[in-house]
Amino acid sequence: MNYLVTGGAGFVGSHVAQSLLDAGHDVTVLDNLSTGHRAAVPQGADFLEVDLADADATDKAVGTRRWDGVLHFAALSLVGDSMREPFHYLRQNTLTSLNxxxxxxxxxxxxxxxxxxxxxxxGDDRPPPIADNAQxxxxxxxxxSKFFIERALVWADRICGLRSACLRYFNAAGADPGGRLGEDHRPETHLIPLTIDAALGRRPPLKLFGDDYATRDGxxxxxxIHVTDLADAHIRALGQLTDRSVxxxxxxxxxxxxxxxxxAVERVSGRKVPWEPAPRRAGDPAVLVADSSRIRKETGWDPQYQDIDIIxxxxxxWREAHPDGYGS
Incomplete structure (x- = not known):
């Protein structure tokens, strides 16, 4: 089948594109490379450098062939930045997705x-795990901005018959077990790569934002969730879109x-991680844990890389083999 993957030069998008290729499908990656990396586009995928903010270019790209599915990853995604630039995030993510x-x-x-x-x-902390139908x-x-887009997809289904799967993932982590792809954000904000780099001496001591939460260690x-398991979930979700959205x-x-x-990083790397406490960040809840029972039941999805040490x-x-990320 033919699939279009927007944001396929980024972390999650590239891993999903790779999994689709591994399954024998034809894949085209669309990305403006504002945060993604051309080297992250998997071998075997076609590439279109297009900015989704350009409605005409987006329409032309989508019209180049008939797609069996479109998988949309392209977005601004830094929570902290969105608190500092709220209207930019609301405008950019909504506009590009609507196009x-x-x-x-x-x-x-x-x-x-x-x-x-x-x-x-x-928003407000709530008891884990969080179900799909939680408020x-x-x-x-x-x-x-992501909720705006989910609502737009509801209407695209009702009016246009565009079936959609909205996949609300928690913390994507890890890297392709075969070493083909990894995580390289500029700047990096995710805890696991930041912790690894601190252990490897590539950055100053790690800052932990908040050590006074009502959790087992503060x-x-x-x-x-391992990014390969995440990719598997996307492929399974496509199979649910024959007559309904999910x-x-x-x-x-x-x-x-x-x-x-x-x-975990200290155990796996055999190195000490330097770290220091820092004030809480705005918008960070104490606990975010998913109830994924519905996708497990309906698709048979069963994560294979659940142990934190394996992740x-x-x-x-990947980070040891690519000290400069995709620039190495």
Missing amino acids: LIQACARHGTQRFVFSSTAALFG IDPGSPYGE TCVRDY TYNLGNGLGFTNLEVIR VATALR
């Missing part, structure tokens, strides 16, 4: 998978504190 959704509807695309987020639940209460403009609890939470259902992540080990191998 893509409209083009898909116009050209007859029937299946659309959307990279949504657990930030939809990032939406974004704690940041980033989360709000630091935030997050649900880490929404799934994606996570291991296991929560690890920030300090537990540090200990860390795949990330460590």
Whole structure:
């Protein structure tokens, strides 16, 4: 089948594109390379350098062929930045996604998978795990922008017949077990690669934002899902879009504190992680853990890389082999 992957030069998008190629499909990656890397586009994928903010260019790209599905990852995704630049995030993420959704509807695309987020639940703390039907209460403009897009997809289904899967994932982590792809954000904000780099002496001591939360060690609890398991979930979700749209939470259902992540990096790397406490960040809830029972039941999805040490080990191998990220 033919699939279009927007944001396929980024972390999650590139791994999903790779998994689609591994399954024997034809893949075209669309990316403006503002945060992604040309070297992250998997071998065997076609590439279109297009900015989704350009409605005409987006429409032309979508109209180049008939797609069996479009998978949308392209977005601004830094919670902290969205708190500082709320209108930029709300405008950019919504506008680019609407351009893509409209083009898909116009050209007859029937299946659309959307990279949504657990930030939809990032307001008031709530008891874990968080189910798919939990009350939406974004704690940041980033989360709000994703909710806008989910609502747009509801109407694209009702009016245009565009079936969609909104996949709300918690903390994507790890790297391709075969070493082909990894995580390289500029700047890097994710805890596991930051902790690994601190252990390797590539950056100053790690800052832990908040050590006074009501958790088992005072630091935030997050649900880490291996990016390869995440990619598998996307492929399975495509199979659900024959006659309905779906929404799934994606996570291991296991929560690890920030300090537990540090200990895992120390175990796997054999190195001490230098770190220091820092004030809480605005928009950070104490605990975010997913209830992914619905996608497990409906698709048979079963994460294979749930152990935090295994997740860390795949990330460590890639970062050791690529000290300059995709620039090496």
